[in-house]
Amino acid sequence: MAPRAITVIGGGPAGCAAALAALAEGASVTLYEKSRLPRHKVCGEFLSPEILALVESLGLRDAFFAARPARLSRAVLRMGSREKHFPLPQPAFSLSRYALDRLLLDAAVQRGAEVKMETRKADDCSGQPVVIAHGRQAPAPKGGRLFGFKAHFRGPVEDAVEMFFFRGGYVGVSPVEDGAVNVCGLAPEELLRAGGFRPETLFPESLQERLAPLERSFDWLVTGPLVFHEKFDRPAEAYLAGDALGFVDPFTGSGILSALATGKLAGRSAARGVPVAGYNAQCRRILGLQYGFSAILRHALSDGLVAEIMLYVAQWVPGPLLYRLTRPAMGKATA
Ligand SMILES: Cc1cc2nc3c(=O)[nH]c(=O)nc-3n(C[C@H](O)[C@H](O)[C@H](O)COP(=O)(O)OP(=O)(O)OC[C@H]3O[C@@H](n4cnc5c(N)ncnc54)[C@H](O)[C@@H]3O)c2cc1C
Incomplete structure (x- = not known):
């Protein structure tokens, strides 16, 4: 029997994971990518341990x-004069999108x-079975x-991910x-525009x-827009798969992890003929809790006063718990 032919749209982490998973199932894969790769891409480039x-x-x-x-x-x-330090439960990684893609x-x-x-x-x-992994495309x-x-810098290096929160935005x-050194963040368009799209004009x-x-x-x-x-x-x-399926606030540092996980599942599901509804249900199990918690945090961050209160309360919340709530529930996605 001829191998199942899968089309993948997008050659980022989700599309490549889909292609690799479908190939491992014996499918043939045609992958479409509209941009010249590799290239630098706006991304914090943080890769969580999973x-x-x-x-x-x-x-x-x-x-x-x-x-x-980097490990x-x-x-x-950091927010204003407040700081919270905590060890990561397991070492995380960081790799430029230039190298990873x-x-x-x-x-x-x-x-x-x-x-x-x-x-495409x-x-x-x-x-024919199609995996759509074309990244964020939602208008606003x-x-x-x-x-x-985002930009890269050169100079002294720490073995930490450092987050600086300020009015309406943050920088990692x-x-x-x-x-x-990767310096990446997000901010409201009007504030960036007022500073001539020079992000440093906003930095605390x-x-x-x-x-x-x-x-x-x-x-x-x-x-943007995000x-x-x-x-x-x-x-x-x-x-x-990936950002085409869902885009969560980047402060979670989990977009690439989710893109690889959903891309892999999508490629495998397409090759095995799993119905799309079944695939979607699996994705909800992996990402649902993280999306819910991140939405609450995002609303809080967009309100200066609530953000102050949240950060005050966060001083007593164990760092590893905060970290876990912003991760996808990987479970079988890695199998
Ligand atoms: C400010 C910011 C910071 C972030 N920081 C982090 C972080 O620290 N850690 C982390 O894990 N995630 C982070 N993310 C999220 C992460 O970048 C994304 O989740 C990840 O890139 C999603 O991968 P993807 O493959 O779904 O999409 P993409 O990486 O966007 O890849 C999609 C590909 O599809 C191609 N394409 C689009 N349309 C078509 C078409 N019609 N035909 C052919 N090709 C097409 C594009 O050229 C692109 O190469 C951040 C995002 C932002 C915006």
Whole structure:
């Protein structure tokens, strides 16, 4: 019997994981990617510890460590004069999207995916199993929109992910491979616009002090609007994966983990002919709690007073618990 033919739209983490999982099931895969890869992408590049089991399950352990991801053992949350420090339950990783996206796409090609560097619409793929992994594409009306930004810096490196919260936004600072430091955050569009889209005009004093010994290696990249959404219950004929399925607030640092997990499930489900509704239900089990908790935190952060109260209360909440509530429930997704 001819192998099942799967189409994957998007060559980011979700699309590549889908391709790898479908290939492992004996399917043939055609993957469409509209952009030239690799490239720098707005992303905090934080990879939570569960990523390792997932990377291993995709047969990528050696390639992952060959890219020399930075290891992070601590988290620091800063808001105004308040600080919260806690060790991460297990060491996390951090790897530039330049390196990560390249290693994923290379692996998909090496294992037999046909990669076409072109834009593909889902409507053009009727009659065959399709994984839609085209990333965030939700529009948002002007006013109150959030935009993300990122640059790499050079200078002293800490083994921590440091989060700086300020009015309406936040910035994360963490090392990536080869001694570079990722500085990435999000803020309301109007505040960024008022500062000429130079994010540093918004930075609180504590962050300016943190960045003082560092030197920026490339211009700020800006992306948006960022629209938080999930489509677990939306009837669909295709398997949505990664940000196309749901986009959670980036402070969770779990988007790539979720993209790999749902991409892997989507590729496997498409290859095995699992109904889309069954696949969606599995995704809800993995991501539902995290999405609920993150939505509450996001609402709190967007209100200055509530955010102050939350941070005050957070001083007594164990760091590992806070951390766990913002993670997907990986369970069988790594198997
Ligand atoms: C400010 C910010 C900070 C973040 N920080 C982190 C973090 O620290 N850690 C973390 O885990 N996550 C983080 N994320 C989230 C993370 O970047 C995403 O969750 C992740 O990129 C999702 O992967 P994906 O494969 O679903 O989508 P993408 O990475 O967006 O990949 C989609 C791909 O599809 C291609 N494409 C789109 N349309 C088409 C088409 N029609 N045809 C062909 N190709 C197409 C695109 O070119 C792209 O390469 C952050 C996000 C933002 C905005």
